[in-house]
Amino acid sequence: MNQTSAMTDPSGLSGGPSLPQERKLVTEIPGxxxxxxxxxxxxxxxxxxxxxxxxxxxxxxxxxxxxxxxxxxxxFGSGIAVTSVGNSAEAVVRRASAQLARFTHTCAMVAPYEEYVAVCEELARVTPGDHAKKSVLLNSGAEAVENAVKIARYATGRQAVVVFEHAYHGRTNLTMALTAKDMPYKHGFGPFAPEVYRVPTAYPYRWLTGAERCAEEAAEQVIEKITKEVGTENTAAILFEPLLGEGGFIEPAKGFLPRIAAFAAEHGIVTIADEIQSGFCRTGQWFACEDEDVVPDLVTLAKGIAGGLPLAAVTGRAELMDAAHAGGLGGTYGGNPVACAAALGAIETMRELxxxxxxxxxxxxxxxxxxxxxxxxxxxxxxxxxxxxxxxxxxxxxxxxxxxxxxxxxxxxxxxxxxxxxxxxxxxxxxxxxxxxxxxxxxxxxxxxxxxxxxxxx
CATH class of the missing domain: 3.90.1150.10 (Aspartate Aminotransferase, domain 1)
Known part of the structure; x- marks a missing residue:
């Protein structure tokens, strides 16, 4: 068995190891x-x-x-949207290797380093909105979501978090509660964190009255459920994926997210955009919520952020990010210097290419x-x-x-x-x-x- 495509990459973008850009089968799969x-x-x-x-x-x-x-x-998988810049992209390898030779860890809360600050500065530049922003760097998408919820609850003094049908936000206890699908993510792992409320997703293909009515009707249902069943005065945050990931790559009907964001702003509810899978150029913009000019209060980031090294972040309005007391945010490995260097290389690659x-x-x-x-x-x-x-x-x-x-x-x-x-x-x-x-x-x-x-x- 020997099936191949052309040996060269005509785009000139492949980067990474000098591997022939070909499909070649020399054994059965798996070998x-x-x-x-x-x-x-x-x-x-x-x-x-x-x-x-x-x-x-x-x-x-x-x-x-x-x-x-x-x-x-x-x-066609990129390690689940992680290696968007390619595997072992030149700038990622160059920056991470140099950092690896300098030091691998001091803990950003013990002896901070420039790379952590530089990544936070870049995130303030590239995420939606021109307001003042700050970030906290973490290890995984689930950890980013957990911290975003913590920040929203602390800043508002409220507890309820609203999430959507078909959502996926992680495998930790809180993020399992935020995730919609039972098997394999939640099954047998309960009880889950409380004060999580699920509302309809504007899923045009499966909306019962038709795609053309989806945005308006879904928004009305969401607003009514929050108003009548949760209480706007109890709601800390609305957490949404601007293009749903594990739930089926669902594009919410046009007009739905702007309506929800406007409702949240009217009632002092923090909007959190989970851009963990959809962020960093994946959808043809830096972030998927830019498609309808939705500017969230907080953004959760991971996957494509660092070219394959483990890094995550919450980036958001400075006044929200500064609400929590000192020591309330952070972690031993959060913003590891090698991962931060890789992120700077990944962002460099995204811009240059x-x-x-x-x-x-x-x-x-x-x-x-x-x-x-x-x-x-x-x-x-x-x-x-x-x-x-x-x-x-x-x-x-x-x-x-x-x-x-x-x-x-x-x-x-x-x-x-x-x-x-x-x-x-x-x-x-x-x-x-x-x-x-x-x-x-x-x-x-x-x-x-x-x-x-x-x-x-x-």
């Missing part, structure tokens, strides 16, 4: 070395840690992941082809998303009944053919596409060829 490592994994790693793809990585860069058997697979523009170009390539597939294949119920955060929802032909079995079959077929894809969605029936923003167009189109063949096979 013998990956199967051997999988056996070791089963013996040593907790069973609750999932494995999405059947191969073990040995190298990655540009738009490919090379496994331990020498297979080169096209990457105009990766927001590159995300828009990826949409220009992918969306017409996905829509053409949808016209031919009744399995595809909807094509949606923006930039390089795109998805197709799979249904039983002739209905809107979620088709999780077909989704799993397509994912498996893509993996066997050398394309890494991920699924998501409350119903497990959404294929999501998160290619590195530096992927070459030839490789991108070949990945779509593989996808189309897998869909047709199902």
């Amino acid at each position: 013998p070395r990956s199967r051997e490592l999988a056996a070791r994994q089963r013996a040593a790693v907790a069973a609750g840690v999932p494995t999405i793809t059947p191969v073990f990585a040995q190298a990655a860069g540009g738009g490919v992941v090379v496994d331990v058997d020498g297979n080169s697979l096209i990457d 105009d990766l927001a523009g590159r995300a828009r170009r990826i949409e220009e390539v992918m969306k017409p082809r996905l829509r053409a597939m949808a016209e031919r294949l009744p399995l595809i119920g909807e094509v949606r998303g923006r930039g390089a955060m795109l998805a197709i929802e799979l249904v039983r032909p002739g209905t809107k009944e979620p088709n999780a079995a077909a989704t799993a079959a397509v994912v498996a077929a893509c993996h066997r053919a050398g394309l890494l894809v991920l699924s998501c969605g409350t119903y497990g029936n959404v294929l999501r596409f998160l290619p590195p923003l530096v992927i070459g167009e030839e490789l991108l189109n070949e990945g779509l060829d593989v996808l189309e063949e897998a869909l047709a096979g199902v």
Whole structure:
């Protein structure tokens, strides 16, 4: 078995290791070395840690992941929207390596360092709004969400937090309460944190009275539930994803989020935009909430922030960020100096390569082809998303009944053919596409060829 694409990346954006930008299968997927490592994994790693793809990585860069058997697979996942600048991007490696040689840790709360401050300065520049902003740096997206809720509660003196159907915000106790989906995120792990209230999401494809009425009706329902069931005077924050992630890459109906943000401002409720998966150029803008000019009070950030190193942040209005007492925010590893250096390299790369523009170009390539597939294949119920955060929802032909079995079959077929894809969605029936923003167009189109063949096979 030996299937390859062109050896060069015509975009000139691949970055990272000098890996051939090709799909090449030299063994079956998974190969013998990956199967051997999988056996070791089963013996040593907790069973609750999932494995999405059947191969073990040995190298990655540009738009490919090379496994331990020498297979080169096209990457449509970016480590779940993390390696947007490519794996081992030059500026990330350069800055992180230099910092690694200087020192790896002092704890920012013990002996602070310039890199922490510089990242906070950059976040103030790139996040939405021209108001004064400050940040706290953390380790993970869930930790960022937890801290944003803490800040909102402290600043307002209120307790209730409003979240949305189909939301995903993490796996810690509080963020499980904020997350909508039971299996696999919440099942058996309760009881969960209190004072969390769930309201409808403006999900156009599944809105019962039709997509054209979705924004208005959903906003009215949300406002009524907050007003009548929670109480505006009790509500500290409304937490939303401007483009939902694990819940199915749902784009809220246009007009919905601005209406909710205006309602929150009117009643002194803090708006928190969870941009953990959608941020840092992924949707064709620096942040997804810019699409409708929504300026949140707080933004939670992670994933694409540091080119693959663990870093997260809450960035927001200075008066909110300064509300908590000294010692109320922080953590031993939060804003690790090597991760901060990597973040500065990632942001440098985003600017220099105009990766927001590159995300828009990826949409220009992918969306017409996905829509053409949808016209031919009744399995595809909807094509949606923006930039390089795109998805197709799979249904039983002739209905809107979620088709999780077909989704799993397509994912498996893509993996066997050398394309890494991920699924998501409350119903497990959404294929999501998160290619590195530096992927070459030839490789991108070949990945779509593989996808189309897998869909047709199902």
